[in-house]
Every structure is written in C-alpha cells, then in structure tokens.
Amino acid sequence: MTDLNLTYTLERQAELIANYNSILSQIQTTIQTNQISRPIQLLPVSKLKPASDIQALYDFGLREFGENYTQELIGKAGVLPKDIIWHFIGGLQSSKPKDLNSGSIENLIVETIDSLKKVKKLDENRNSAEDKKTGVYVQINTSEEDQKYGLALDNLEEIESIITFILKESKNLELHGLMTIGSFLNSHAEGEENEDFTKLVNLKKQLDAKFGVDLKLSMGMSSDFKQAIKQGSSEIRVGTDIFGSRPPRA
Numbered sequence: 001m002t003d004l005n006l007t008y009t010l011e012r013q014a015e016l017i018a019n020y021n022s023i024l025s026q027i028q029t030t031i032q033t034n035q036i037s038r039p040i041q042l043l044p045v046s047k048l049k050p051a052s053d054i055q056a057l058y059d060f061g062l063r064e065f066g067e068n069y070t071q072e073l074i075g076k077a078g079v080l081p082k083d084i085i086w087h088f089i090g091g092l093q094s095s096k097p098k099d100l101n102s103g104s105i106e107n108l109i110v111e112t113i114d115s116l117k118k119v120k121k122l123d124e125n126r127n128s129a130e131d132k133k134t135g136v137y138v139q140i141n142t143s144e145e146d147q148k149y150g151l152a153l154d155n156l157e158e159i160e161s162i163i164t165f166i167l168k169e170s171k172n173l174e175l176h177g178l179m180t181i182g183s184f185l186n187s188h189a190e191g192e193e194n195e196d197f198t199k200l201v202n203l204k205k206q207l208d209a210k211f212g213v214d215l216k217l218s219m220g221m222s223s224d225f226k227q228a229i230k231q232g233s234s235e236i237r238v239g240t241d242i243f244g245s246r247p248p249r250a
C-alpha cells in the first residue's frame with residue numbers, strides 16, 4: 001500500500017518543484033522553437049509515490065495529478081485535498097469504472113476509456129457530492145501492442161459510438177479528447193516523427209470534422225514529451241522526470 005502520510009520535508013518539496021519547473025522550461029523552449037501557440041498542460045504522474053509528494057506539489061499550487069491504480073487513487077483521494085482533479089491513466093478493467101465512482105473522488109478525469117461498455121458503466125452511479133461531470137479521454141492503442149489497453153484504430157465504429165454516447169446520451173460525462181501511450185520503440189527512435197502520435201493526430205482530425213468538436217490530445221511522457229508537443233499534444237503526462245524512478249509495484 002502506498003504511503004498516505006502527508007508530511008514532507010522541505011528538501012523533498014524543493015526537489016519536486018525544481019524538477020517540475022525544469023519540465024515547464026523545456027515545454028516553453030519547445031513551444032517557442034516550434035512556434036506553437038496552443039496551451040500545453042503538464043500532468044504530474046504520481047503513481048506509486050507517497051501522498052506526501054502530492055501534498056508538497058499541492059502546497060506549491062498544483063491541482064491536477066495522474067494515477068494508475070484504482071485502489072491507490074481512492075486511498076490518496078481520501079486523505080488529500082478535495083479540490084484535486086485526479087486523472088485516471090491506468091488500464092481500466094471492466095469492473096473498475098464503478099469503483100472510480102466511489103465518492104471519495106470529487107473531481108475525476110478518466111483517460112483510459114476503451115469500450116462502450118466501460119464508458120456506460122462510468123456514467124452510471126456517479127456519486128460525487130456536487131455531481132460534477134467526469135471528463136473522458138478515449139484511449140487508442142496506436143502501436144497495436146497486445147499488452148496495451150486502448151481501442152484499435154481500425155475499430156472506428158466503437159470509437160465513434162463511445163463519442164456519440166458521451167455527447168448525446170450520458171448524464172455525467174464530458175468529452176475531453178483522445179489519449180495514447182505509444183510504443184517504447186517509437187518513443188526512442190531517432191526519426192522525425194513518432195508514428196504513433198501521427199496516427200492519433202490523424203484520428204483527431206477525422207473525429208473533429210465528423211462531430212464538430214476540438215478533441216484534446218493526451219500524449220507524451222518523460223521520454224517523448226517534446227516530440228509529442230511538436231506533433232500536437234495538449235497534455236503531457238510526466239512521472240519519472242518529476243518524482244524520480246518508481247519502486248516496483250508491491
């Protein structure tokens with residue numbers, strides 16, 4: 001179980017802030033060099049890290065964090081301030097959308113919806129005190145790796161039916177955009193473009209036109225966020241470069 005103690009040392013806070021600011025300045029440089037005008041959100045990914053690390057960055061002013069495991073997220077959301085916006089970015093097993101609606105999580109964005117069944121479950125029984133809408137990203141398995149969650153690109157029918165459901169039928173959901181992880185290989189290749197990111201951008205264009213929306217793109221992590229920004233990302237999810245390397249999952 002992740003440590004839920006909220007007390008941090010000033011040294012640790014200073015280290016986290018320095019790491020965070022270093023990524024921010026790298027984002028700034030990338031934006032300027034490539035003349036990008038859209039805003040880029042930097043999402044700190046705190047999975048497997050103690051709640052005190054989150055509290056330290058919260059006290060510095062940050063309000064959004066990414067987590068991968070339902071029970072860990074519920075535990076952290078239970079002890080940390082209620083105005084944190086939690087991004088669930090982990091693989092979503094079929095039984096879990098319900099758990100995420102457990103009430104301890106006031107502000108929630110689920111980035112890993114990959115089936116119509118799961119998005120419907122997420123919409124049911126939303127139980128936040130103020131009935132806030134849950135944000136949704138549809139996860140696409142652009143690299144077509146078996147071990148990755150996400151919808152295959154050629155499953156356009158289901159992708160579109162999820163979007164239609166969120167836009168037209170859901171009571172408690174709000175459409176945010178598309179998310180992908182991308183293959184390790186492509187994120188470390190020397191080439192000009194990461195083809196996984198290119199695929200997500202092309203899908204976005206297609207869906208924007210069809211549904212009259214402007215989908216956000218959650219793509220890019222510690223190893224490939226600059227490339228992701230160049231190619232059109234609106235949110236990068238950074239864990240290791242802010243919090244340091246992670247312990248193995250117990």
Ligand SMILES: *Cc1c(COP(=O)(O)O)cnc(C)c1O
Binds near residue numbers: 068
């Ligand atoms: C862990 C994780 C991240 C952060 O990865 P780092 O390489 O540590 O920056 C981003 N996105 C997802 C989906 C993750 O599981």
